[in-house]
Amino acid sequence: MDVLLILPILLPLLTAVAALLVWNRRPVQGALGVLGTVALLGAGLALLDAIWRDGVRTLQVGNWPDPFGITLSADLFSAIMVVLAGLIGLAAAVYSLGSMDPDRERFGYYPLFHFLLMGVCGAFLTGDIFNLYVWFEVMLIASFVLMVLGGERAQLEGGIKYVTLNLMASALFLAAVGILYGVTGALNMADLAHRLRYVEQPGLMTALAVLFLVAFGIKAAVFPLFFWLPASYHTPPVAVSALFSGLLTKVGVYALIRVFTRLFVQDAGYLHAIILVIAGLTMVTGVLGAVAQTEVRRLLSFHIVSQIGYLLMGLGLFTPAALAGAVFFMAHVVLAKAALFLVGGIAHRLRGTYDLKKLGGLYRSHPGLAVLFLLPALSLAGLPPLSGFFAKLALVWAGLETRQFAIVAVALGVSLLTLFSMMKIWNEAFWKPLGENDPPPAGGTSPALWLPVAGLAALTVLIGLAAGPLFVLSLRAAEQLLGM
Amino acid sequence: MFSLILSTAVRYLFPLMMLFSVFILLRGHNEPGGGFVGGLVVAAAFSFYAIAYGVPAARRTLGVDPRVLIGVGLLMAVGSGLLSVLQGQPFMTGLWAGIALPVLGKLGTPLLFDVGVYLVVIGVMLTIIFTLAEE
Amino acid sequence: METVLAFVIGGLYAAGLYMLMRRSIVKLVIGLALMSQAANLLIFTLGRLIRGRPALIPPDAAALAGPFADPVPQALILTAIVISFGVHAFTIILVKRAYQTVGTDDLDDMRNTDLLS
């Protein structure tokens, strides 16, 4: 009996339902949105604390015994992810208060927002492979609707690619689950891990692992499966982009890490080699995409792709230190990236554009925003002593320790290019003087916009300062992942 | 002429279909059927009603916005699971009344859950159908 | 029969993927429908096929005896069918809206969000 495990799923669901029932009262919905995320964050922290003290926790939903019923299972990694979901949710919910247009709010923005969180948290907590599929779908459909909510042309064009490619991933995932059940007769992941050891079909097993790799790889936006992301992430309102950037691809990575530390560990050589190659290519193609862009949100979208490569690097290296690096990196990148999207949103508010060529003068007029940009931006580029530095250090450390020099070189080179493209934003939007013919300021801002950005920026600093204990936490999480 | 036949037919069919849907819903635990298919039957009934008498009339007959049905259905489904939590059991543990009714068999929270599914499906289908019809 | 269905599944996947690769957004929807149909059939087939023995416990018994069809894949497929119904309903409307807004059903005219400015 452990209600903590179900709360991160139920709280968003109940919030969503409540928001659904007060459909026409926007202020109430907004308040509910914030309250719901606060509660989710609280539940996540309580869960993290409980697991830190007592170890991995499971809950048999419906009281049906393991492995017959659906098991919810939370280790430190799950709990960290739930906390991150709560943080990003809170930031985006508060930001939405000050930025979401009334029309979108009238058409279910807040219920969708929380349905999305529900799916995300469900995916983090489930210990059942088919249940994971269900949560993926909850998350997906909610993200589909959020993506196109508003029906602007760009949203629809991007949305179609987003929907198609993600459904392709779902179909692959479903097929893989079907085969898995057909071969083992099991759905519970612990049970599966046990039974897969006795399947004497290495070819089939590896092929199956590849199906999972591709299905989750599409959702995680790795090379060469990432196309849906840069095509669509810049089209919805920035609060939605921030929410997506913080959570959606990360669920894909989470699933990859889960499946490849738990289920497919027999024939690791082929798979880990593939994962490392994918990791390197993802970093490089993503960052080059970012370098080519001159629109803030597009640039940041490509960076999401690039950063996913680092997470995969941790998985591909497959040592406790490397996985700990991936976990740490996850926390870092989720917060930093959401902060950057929100900063972009504020810049858009102030200048009426996301185009770097037309932006400018923000350093002079809004030094506060400059600081709030610089912190997550430099963190993303891995500059010390911010969160990104320790995340990078952990991965570089693990890579050098295992003598995987190529991937380390790529990781370091890409961080330089990350710095380059971040400073491109800095130079163009902040340092460059505003031209005379450029658009006038578009609108005002409110504390609801600044508060989440400031909070997230502060977190990237805090994570850097508290890197020691947080890395210990990551290490424990990695050890749990590896069943140590 | 056609619409007359249709509306007459619907007048008699509509209550029948509603009854049938409840039947499907309730027998689902023991025979093929259940909340999903039951909900679809209701949705079909209302679709016919809307074709015969128009969407506004169908909406009036329904009485509530279908969106509310979705919310209530979800709430019922979750609530059925939360009852066991209140009793200190894991989420969604089935709770059963001691007595068994003739048609239904035993009464329990899974049945409540299925009713939640039923309501959600009605709400979802009608939201889609009404919105499309009003295009 | 599993063998035959394996080819049916493969055929459905092939047809679905082919449709997905067309330029028309309507064909896209057809492709997605075929794909999910195929995935469901795949789960069903891999649950092993048994004729005429549904997992219904007779009124006079407490449990099923003898061979019966695996109810688990059926339950999974039921869930998957409903989910994909919801998703497809949404996708169909999305395609409709995209057509109305963009003014074409040709995907090649929907590249603006990707292209470098």
Added chain:
Amino acid sequence: MVVAVLSGFLLAITAPGVVRLTRGASGWLLALLPAALTVYFVHYLEPVTAGRAVAVSYPWAPDLGVSLSFYLDGLSLLFALLICGIGALVVVYADRYLHGHPHLGRFYVYLLAFMASMLGLVLAGNVLTMFIFWELTSLTSFLLIGFEHEREAARAAALQALLVTGAGGLALLAGLVLLGQVGGSMEFPALLNGGRAIQSHSLYLPILLLILAGAFTKSAQFPFHFWLPGAMEAPTPVSAYLHSATMVKAGVYLLARLSPILGGSDAWHYMVVGVGAATMLLGALVALWQRDLKRILAYSTVSALGALVLLLGLDTVLSVKAAMLFLLAHALYKGALFLVAGAVDHETGTRDVTRLGRLARAMPLTAVAAGLAALSMAGLPPMLGFISKELLYEAQLQAPRAAALVTGAGVLANVFLVAVAGTVGMSLFFRRRADLPKTPHEAPPAMLLGPLLLAGMGLSWGLFPEVIANSLLSAAVSAVRAEATTVKLKLWHGVNPVFALSVLTLAAGAGVYAARGVIRRVGPLADIVGRWGPQRWYTLLLAGLNGLARAQTRLLQNGYLRVYLMVIIVTTVGLAGFALLLWGGLSGLIGDLSDVRPNEGIIAGLILAAALMAVLTSSRLAAAAALSIIGYGVAIIYMLFSAPDLAMTQFAVETLTVILFVLVVYRLPRFAPLSGRRARVRDALLALLAGALITALVLTATAVPRQSHLASYFVENSWTRAHGRNVVNVILVDFRALDTLGEITVLSVAAIGVYALLRLRLEKPTGREHSPPEGTCRLGEDV
């Protein structure tokens, strides 16, 4: 010591407030901290000279090898004193130099943060902590170079400096981590205790190369030197402080710090000496061709850095002595000269040496400071620079390898530097012609203090070298040599080969100085360097990078959904097919067909035929019909194989989907043959390949024996414990009700989605083209 470092950061944060409150006097006020720190570090002179290094350590991220440890020995102390001492003078100076600048507060934030970072760098006792501060100095340098951010040139120079030092920093990070892993500790004291044992490790060479890359980029060694002249875009106090006296010497510091561990090998020798010598010569040579006063000084700094690196590369006691002394002497005279250059620029409005002149009368004190500093730079007695140059020659003459070559390079570089010193020390002030935008006055006291004090120290320590020799320099040399060493300095060594070289240098230098006008006019070298130098390569590299990025993005993110799909399919089929082929699994492919009943076969055939029809038809209704045939066919299969619930749901859902499809698609245009025949064939082949893979997977998987223990459990407990006879339904509402909860959530969201899509339209349909943002599209433009 932690407080000493952190106090700088704290003061940095409060600087804007201080500036706002104490306008005009803020420089003096803020300088109190560095001045106090100077005094604080002077107090360490005695214990450190006595060989007692001070170390403190606090854990930060122990599992990553990062601890907040500090370590003060002679080397750190020398640097710390330079940083704080010159820092105090620069802080005072900057207040007047940037008088009235709206962002003076921000300037102090960056400057003080830099000071604190630099202190942290030289005091760090942990390699990674040192690296953290190292990067912070790069960052603060970036912000300071771009201080005049409204100018494009300043922004570009800032970025260039950041990228070059950043790239080196990354190499350094890898090198340091490897060093720590190989050496078994990330702490300097522990590593120093290990001595040169690392050099026999197979990773020694990579470690060395990586660390040298970091040191060379930071200390502007050839071919990475080009960022330093660019950095002259920064306000002059910054140039004086960061880009001559302190930050650029971080690389030198690192070489000195690590030479007891990494130094002495052949690889070290050739690379460090070679690069140092090249840099030394190049910097001195190019300085001659410059017209901008600050760029002249910048190139002469490059040359000096090269000399320092060269000396450390020689790795003898004498060379280290020379290096430490030269480090000090150079910081004093170059700092003074930069500050003078700032004052001159400030007062006259130009930095072009061909326009400057006649300043001695208007700015006498500045002239004195400049003269003294230039004397030191030229290596004339009785300045500290003279002793330093003598020692430098001596060390070069006694170089373990190729002494003649090394000495020759040293003399040549110094000849040029004498000429440069003449330019900055004499021609500015005593040349008869001048063409000044402004009428100059003597610089204010705040701007005189620094140059006079620095130049004065150069003179006084030249006269009394033992003041620093016995304490500070001995301690520093001991630290670098990792053995107790005493330094003895004398102004006058008598007439010996070194003195002869000095005289030769002076004579030749005077000649070059006299001919400087001619040289500058001929000037092919400047052109060649401009056209083929590393600056050019940097520009090309950046352009190439942008080009590559754009080309790659156009290629990959091409906007064609079908291409994206193709890539996914090819990836899946490739990777999975490869695995299946490689590790077998295709054995049981030809399954058993004997159990197929005719009606089942017909249904299967019907489904396949309908699929083919859906693919081939050009009618939307036919496609819908084909879809429904497939759906119903699948439903029948479910029915035939014991899944009544499934069949029922499938019928219902199929009907609904088809209705929806027809309703919507009816309004869409007819299918037009959009793709060509070749594309269709290619796609069909690819699709068939993928289908074949799935078929193979299914066949292989069905051949694997298994029982479903889940099924038997559910069947046993469905009635007894879950009170339902329809096991499938019981699974849905009880055993796996959580799935169903998710499922109805999906439905609910889909309904909201449909509703919102149909009702909410923030943008009116615009027909063909995306409505461009206002003001971007003009009539007559090609679209």
